[in-house]
Amino acid sequence: MRPSIKQVANLAGVSIATVSRLLNKPGSVSAETAEKIHRSIEQLGFRPNFTGRNLRAGSSRTVGVVVPTLSNTVFAQCLQGIELAARELDYSVMFTTTEYLPEDESAAVELLLGHRVDGVILTVADAGANATLDLLEREKIPFVLTYNQLALSSDVRTDRLPRASVSVDNRAAACDAVTHLVKLGHRRIQMLSGRFNASDRAIQRYYGYLDAMQAAGLEPLPAIEVERHTLTAAADYQQMMANPAHRPTALFCSNDLLAMSAMRDLRALGLRVPRDISVMGFDGIPVGGLMEPVLASVVQPSEQIGDVALRTLVGAIERGAAAAAAGGAPVAAARHVLPHTVREGGSAAPPSQP
Amino acid sequence: MRPSIKQVANLAGVSIATVSRLLNKPGSVSAETAEKIHRSIEQLGFRPNFTGRNLRAGSSRTVGVVVPTLSNTVFAQCLQGIELAARELDYSVMFTTTEYLPEDESAAVELLLGHRVDGVILTVADAGANATLDLLEREKIPFVLTYNQLALSSDVRTDRLPRASVSVDNRAAACDAVTHLVKLGHRRIQMLSGRFNASDRAIQRYYGYLDAMQAAGLEPLPAIEVERHTLTAAADYQQMMANPAHRPTALFCSNDLLAMSAMRDLRALGLRVPRDISVMGFDGIPVGGLMEPVLASVVQPSEQIGDVALRTLVGAIERGAAAAAAGGAPVAAARHVLPHTVREGGSAAPPSQP
DNA sequence: ATGAAAGCGCTAACAA
DNA sequence: TTGTTAGCGCTTTCAT
8 A cells, every 4th residue: 555644644753634734735834844744755755645635525626528439539629628727727537438329428427426526528419408417417516518509498497507518609600601602602502410319519500501591592401410420321312412413512511520521422423522512511620621622611619618618617616615615506607609710621612503 | 415325324224334235245135125225325316435435445446548639539549449448347537638748747647646546558758768657667556558669678677577558560560651652663752750759659660661761772861850740840841842853752751640731731832642742641540531632551550559458457457456465476567569551542652753 | 833533435344 | 134343545623
C-alpha cells in the first residue's frame, strides 16, 4: 500500500490533522512544521488519495461524459474541448460511449453515478423524451446536453426547469445550408440523413431543410435515412441516382461523414461533384477543408461546444454545492446556442442545367 | 446525501453486512432476506458508492488514458477501442490529453494516480527516456504504451523488465510504404515528418524510410520536420517545391493528416497529385479512403491497438493483484506488434517522367 | 497552531 | 445465514 497521510504525520512527528491542514489551507500551519511535513512528503513520495477525500467530502471533482461514438470527429473534438477546460479548472474526466444505442445511455450514466461524478455532459439520441435525463434530474445531478437541442415544445411542462444545453441552432443552420444551395440555383435538393431515431439533431436539420425549401417555394422531398455511412444499402437512394430524370441536382447531408461517403458513392456511379451534382454537409469537420473539392458545409464549433459545456457544468456544480450549503433552491439552466457559419466549398456549385 | 447501504439495511431490517453480501456474492444470503433487501434498494433508489468500495478494496476498476490529442483521428479511434473493451470488462476510463507537451505527461499521470486508477495506458513523446514511465514503474502501477514502440536498444539495461507496448512495427511499416513508392518508379522521395522530439514514432518511420531508400540504392534525403500541419511555415519545403529540378516525385508523410495538408498545399502551388507528385501517408485513417484520389497510406489498426492495450493492461492489473495476494513477483510485460497493411491509393502513382 | 476523534460508504474477518 | 466491528484515507469540528 502506498503511503498515507498517516505515515507522513508519523514521520514528521505531527498529527494527521496538521498534515491535512497543510494540504488544504497552507496558511494555517506554522512555517517550521510545514517544512518538516514537506520533507516527509517528499521522502515518502506521498500523494493524496482522492478516494479518501471524495468519500469524506462527497464530491469527486470529476465529470462524466457520454457521447455516441468517437469515430465521428465531431465528438472527438467536443471531448477534446471538454478535457482542456476540465484540466484548466482542475477537474477530471470519466468517459463513456453509447454507440448510438439509446438503451446504453442509462447504463452509461448509472456507471458514472456509481463513481459519484459531480456532473455529466451528454449527447443523447432524443433529448425530448429521455429516461436517463429524468433520472439525472431526479437525482439532482447537474448535467449539460451537447449537440442535443431542446425543442421549445418539449418544455410545455412548465413544472420542470429548462435543461442546460450547448449546441448550434440546428434548424437554422440547416436552413442556411440549403438556402446556400438554393442561391446557387438548385431547385431539386435531396436530404440524406442519419437515422432520425438515433439523432434528434437530424430531425431538426430536416426541419431546417423544409424551412429553406418552403421559403424558396420549392417542393421538399422526404429525407432518405441511411445507416451510418453505408449508402449502398439504401435502395431508394440507388434508384433515385440511377435515373437522371429523378436525380437531384444537390444533396444536403445531415453530417460531413455522410457527405463524404456520398461523394465516394457518387464517384462509383460515375457522377462527378460538383459538375453532375452538388453536395453539402453539416459539421464542418476539419478534413473537409483539406479535400478537393473542399466540402461545403455548415461549421459548428465542436471544441467550443465542449469547452462551454464543461464550464457551464462546473458552474452548476459549484453553484449547486453553494446552494446546498445555503439551503437554497436549484438554479435555472442555460440554453447556449453557439453561432454556426456556412463554409462554401467546391463541392457545392451552380447546377449545370438550370 | 444519497441513500447508503445503511439506509437500505435499516429499511430491510437487516445489518449492513448482509446488504453488502447480497451485493457481492448473492449466493450467501437467504432468498427471503434477499427479497426484502431488493425491495428496499428499489424503494430508496440505492446505488452502491464506488468511492467507499474503492477506498476499502484499494482498487478502483478504473484505468487512466493519456494521449497527445484527440484532434488526430488515430488517437480518437484508439480511445474508442479502449472504451469498448473497458466496458466489456467492467472497467471505467479516466481520460487526459497532453497536447504533445512532454512536460504535461507527468502532471497528467500524477492526477490519474491521485484518483488511484488501477493502471494507465499512454502514448508519450519519447518512450526511450521518460521520467513518467520511470515513476509508474517505481510506483508499481501497471501501464501499457500505445503507438510508442520500445527500441530494443533502450532495453540494454537488463536489470529492468521490458515494458508493455502495443503498436505496429513503425520502422517496417514505413519501409513498406516507401518501398511501394519505389516500386512505382520513384527515385527522388522526400519524407515530411512531424517533430521528432514530439514523437518517437516519427523517428522510427524515418529509419524505415532510410531502410527502403538504401535497399533500393537510392539516396535518402534528410526529413523535413514540420509543426503540426502547417507546411506553409516550412521554408525549406517551400523552396524545394518551388524548383522543379529539386522537387521530389513523391512525398512520404509521417501521418495522414500531414499528407492531406500537404496535398492541399500542393494544390495551392498549382501541382497536381498524383500527376505532378505522388503522396503517401501513414495511419490509414478512414477519411483517407473517401477522398479522391484515395490517400495511399500504411494502415495501422488503431481501434484494435486500443482494444489490445486495454486487455493487456487489465490482464496485468489482475495478475498483479493475484501476485500481490500470493506474494509473488511481477510478470514480464508483452510487446505487442500488430500487423499493418499498405493501402494503395490514387495519390501514389508512377512518376510522369521516369 | 495543533491534536483527538468522529465519520464518509463500504468490505471482510470474526462471532454467533 | 446473519450481525458486530474494525478500518481503508481523508476532512472537520471541537478542544487545547
